[in-house]
Amino acid sequence: MNTITPWTATVPADLADSEVLLEKTVSGFVYTLYNTGDSIWIVGRFPSGGKMAFRAAFGLNSFFEIGNLTDHGNLILLQLSTKIGVYEVRLEFPDLEKTVFHYTTTFHPNFPVLIPFWPRDIVPLAQSGHVENTSGKIHFSQVGTRSGLLFASFTKPKTGSFLYFQNLTSLSPYCDATKTSLGETVGGQWPEIGFQLPMANEIPLPAEKFVVSDAYVLLNDEIYSDDTKIAAKFIDALADIYQIIPKPETKYADWPDISKKAVSDLTNSKGCWSYADGNSYLNAYLCDYDTPPEIMVQLAVLYAVKEYSGWTSEKMPVLKTIKDGLESFYDADLQMLSRWLPSKRGDLDESEEQKSPMTMDSWYLHHPLINLSKLALEGDKDAETLLMKSLDYAIKIAHQFDYQWPVFYKMDTFEILKAETEPGKGGEKDVAGGYALLMLNVWKLSNEKKYLTEAIKAAKKLRENGLDIFYQANITAFSALALLRLYNKTNESDYLETSYLCLAGILKNVQLWECGYGNAKNFNNFFGVFPLNNAPYKAAYEEMEVYATLNDYICEAAAMNAPILQSLYVLLPEFVKYSVNRLTSYYPPLLPSDILSDEVKTGEIDPKLWIPLEDLYDGWEKNGQVGQEVYGAGVGFGVVPRQYHKIKGERFVVYCDYPICNFKSNNYKTAMFKTLGDPNLNCRLLILSETRLKQADFTISVTSGKNEQVIQADASSAKIMEFYIPGGTGIKIKWK
Template identity: 35%
Template sequence: MHLDETAPYWQPFVKAEQVSQWVVGLDHQLKQATDYQDVPWSLEQGQLQTCSTPNSFWLIYEVESAGKLAIRTCFDPQTIRSVKLNKKTSTTLDFQVEGALGLFRVKLELASQQPVVLRYTTSLTPNQDFSLEALPRDVYVLDKDYDPSTTEGMVYVTQNGPTAGLAFWSVTKPVEGTIFYFQNLTALNPYCQLTHTDPSGSVNAQWPEVGFSLPASEQPLSAGTEVVLSDAFIYLSKTIPTSEFEAADQFLEAIDSIYRHLPKPATDYFDWPKLANQTIKALSESPDCSRHIKNHFYVNAYVSATQKPPESMVQLAILVPLTEYQDWLGRAIPLVDQLQKSIPTFYDETRATLMRWLPGEPFRKEETSEEEDHNKIDSWYLLHTLMNLGRLAQNGNVEAKDLLFRSIDFAIGAAHHFNYNWPVFYDSLSLEVLKAETAEGRGGELDVAGLYTHVMLQVYELTREPRYLAEAKKSAERLRGKGFELLYQSNITLMSALTLAKLWKLTGNRLYFDLSKLGVANVIARLWIWDCNFGFGQHRSTFLGVAPLRDAEYVAAYEEAEIFATIHNYLIELNDDVPPSVRLLFSEYMKYLLHRGRYYFPSQLPLEMVSQQPREGRILTDLPIPLEDISTGWKQAGTVGQEVYGGALAYILTTYSYKNFDDVPVIFYAEYPICQADYQLVTKDSGYAVYRLGGTAENKCRIRLLAKGRQLPQLQMRDEDNQTGEPLSPIHQDKNYQQYEVPGNLRLRVDWTKPA
């Protein structure tokens, strides 16, 4: 396997060096096992066997008589007394394993034969109350003689904090192959609730040991109560990636294959337009959300947080999607004009750029953080602000276009100074780097090169000047070689992926499409593909959430709203070129955010699970402004603060998920992206509309037809491509709405007739 040597963040080969105590002597134990039994499943790539050692029950996958994958399905530190096959089908084997701790049940399943996906689920009924301490991981890479020390491979990405319990790696010696490991953390909720533990960071790699280590318990397991200890999937492939782009493609294929087998929570409808109106009213009128300085109106970053100057990024984060919502609504929103008038006050003539902090307004704090300095520029903040100016300019806002072009040369000068490798902080006058890296050895804000590409492409589209396109191309090149370390901030990485897709279509250079998919894979690798239902998590949902930063241990309202809008635009921009795995996961992400986004709002949560001592400002539980942060189950929500600019969440979800035509008497709502919509009037009182859904046919989403007036007109909805023409039947309805459940990737026709 040969990799691009110019790729500094591409993870190096790994081999057995500093092994844990669970590896030492493992080869001897497995060699001494005498109860090897063939698993009667025909696999193209290898042979499966089971065996037991004094303290473990194993599934052994042997490949070409050259290497082995040893999977520890259950572990009892004292002894395994007996193993009994209880039940057998063509694709499942159920074992009863008696140990000193109690009775284990191990279910082995061939979840898919092409591609090969194995699943093993282990539960335990303890004989007595006890606490679990240090436990081993469950997967080991071995050679044909069960020796781990001779093996080598490449680890691409593993779980980071509360993200999905995944590990993705290749074996390069003694035999080539790629493995994708996935621990279904949702199944561990009862264990976490009983033991007061958290599965964050529980899946990792210390070669040759990979996979899941059950968190040590703080509270004991109870005698006689069965609890799931592991629910793992393994995807097996004979091929190994030869570049970061092939690694991204293979990762997306693997996670798609496993996602289809996961149990998923149900969704229900939430009234986002109603909350959007309430949020805009609060943003406009609440003295805790805004302030006036020198006759200009500014929104705060957090509720009641006025010790810092207003921030340009915050104003634009509210304003830009609000202008889109204003178009959706069909009438003027006074807040739009108020915010637009405040944006020019952030321009600094000396530096010739828009600034983060309002010039001339002091920090009213005894101690300031590293970012609270008028002279400092955080790389992503400036470019995010320019990107939003570009969005306004592309929609015809002349003043925003002027501010963008007055600031663009500063951004270009900084890009050249840093050679398109953006640090965390730099001085706004000298461009001196004040903080180079996010952490030692991890580089600066790696995905910001993509955000700069985004801005340059916007300016090119506004001017058609070749120098801006050249800048976009040069910056895009800097995204190469980062592998699964590309993501610094998830919304920025995804916006970069969108602009790279546009750059590919504009230039025909396939590199940009491959880089786009790499960015997408980075974001999907950080999804929380599990639902945290322990502790405070019993009152909320986190399924398919995504953290704002690479190392953040919470999901955040504004970043998720921006990701939602970017995903929608990505799916429309690429259309049929979207890989099926991305189409599935992006559509599912949108569906689940529409369901769980409500839990960002404190009024939707029990009072005891909302922090009353946030880091920023204060929490007003009756104010329709979202909390910034939701963590895993043992932490309260809102520990960062109540995020005023996160108020964009409600009207972003409304704008993108509710299709509203002036001449159509119903509003069409879909959990999956509405990729295309048009309508035709037949008479003044009748007509039809056609809506094309994203998603895939294997998964379903909810549709609602909502009355604009006091009641619905006469309606029929059908699958436009179904030749039978049979109307679909609603699953719920009243005089104001009809609700349906349909597969993704449909064209739906809605015929209406107004009552006489």
């Protein structure tokens, strides 16, 4: 039996004793509106007969009087009042083909009022008996300031499943007025679950109109027990709700210009570099001269600059500077790349667990090797040599831990120093996927089957982790990509399904709302990714790698015609679109200086440098508390080659903020490609020219099925033409 509070315990009796205000049947589900005195409830009855109650309004120790109730078919308006203030509840059914409903509640207090308590808004109802006798399984819920969602199954009585999504963007004005946060507001313990309005204990809510709930609920009469089905259904449900929630406008960011500034600052700022053993090495953080150079930092930036350099066709001296120091990280005794520069390992101060000469953080072993493998696949023989003489050690470690890596271990003895992230949570579970990606790259490079076998073994072990694969966002994204490639090789659907476990782990760790209070008013948050399950901030480098990898995932899936979930064609292109809109927020020159942290954990912050901050927070905290992240300097270097498409011999560039495929141009002044995504959602297409553009010189047409339509520019200037085009369509550009 569950323990509950009085605000939940009396709900069944209160509902039984109250009158029905309205009842409506939509897609087989029956929705009933009740006034129980101090609460307004929407009760959804499943086809099975099970019920769930959603508290649309709470009277704050006062009783509701019905002012007006109007039924407009898909929209029901309920106007209410109490002794404390005036409420309005809007109940909508935005898509009659899907079992989703949306309720928005506004509250206008008659006087400034403190709100020391507000009950959660979901109560599962037993068919007979008490709420505390019900059972359910919460698959995902909000952590920190991630999306305000809850995905759960109602198992006793056997009722069904639901995705609850609180649009926290709408609640931002409330938090701005009361100096509260929307972190940890959606969750709870069964059966007392859902959204709880932040407590305004110190600063009263002004006598103005505020949204106090903006909830979308998708009901399903199925109960999911298999992890891969839970992951797939979560992705599907999130895509359904995503299409109907309001989304912020995006703005075009001039990434080539940003990247040009960033590569200049990276190359020329002394704070980015240390010097040892006759070579220059990148610092992990600006002006961090105390920490020895790290191989991950060198290769993370090297590969990103290499991608950008390939797009610009310009030689960049920083590439040679970084490459000259790589061999120095090779430890001949271990026959492996050392995380720390071997000659400087003695300088480690052991102030953190990993800052010890022989301590390895599991993902740090594989990340540099993955970047080496990508360089080798592009023809870099030095990278290939360094990679191949490090592989035996990496494979030995995989076998030592049976493809289940701990958090920290000793490189020389393999002693496990920290087995689990938290007691009972296991180690760095997604490292198996990162290892699989590495092995697939080496197999492609060498054509030796033993590497494919290693990838398969790691992927199968990864599958055993179920919904708990996610440890670090970029490594989990690598895992999804590796699994897609294994599917392409084997045609085994289990690999695709396991990739959904990875993608669900990432999607539950994003922020699908725009924080409109405090310091966060100054930058974009929507669709931001948190690097770890419990990380309190979004991080530049992990965000960039997740963006780049998921872009590659959806493009490769389209190219191989893989039967991935159609909902991924909704969510992943939108993630890409908002990433290229949002990632500029990490650059200090684009932020007000007063929202930057006065105290920095590592190194210094120079607000003039185009080197990103590591960390962006909830609105009430200052940003850059960890430091200015040199190894995240490749943010723009990853965006430019993926979103900007050159045409040989022409002085204009095609930019699209969605992933695209099959980009082709010919001698007849025509370029064609397909936007990935869903036709119900739009992306931005730009024609960017070095010289003055004439609209009459360009014709843009959109093809869907057999229909082709010429479209007009939505905006234009001397060197830019801008169009909004649907996802999932063919695009043809003709010019004179």
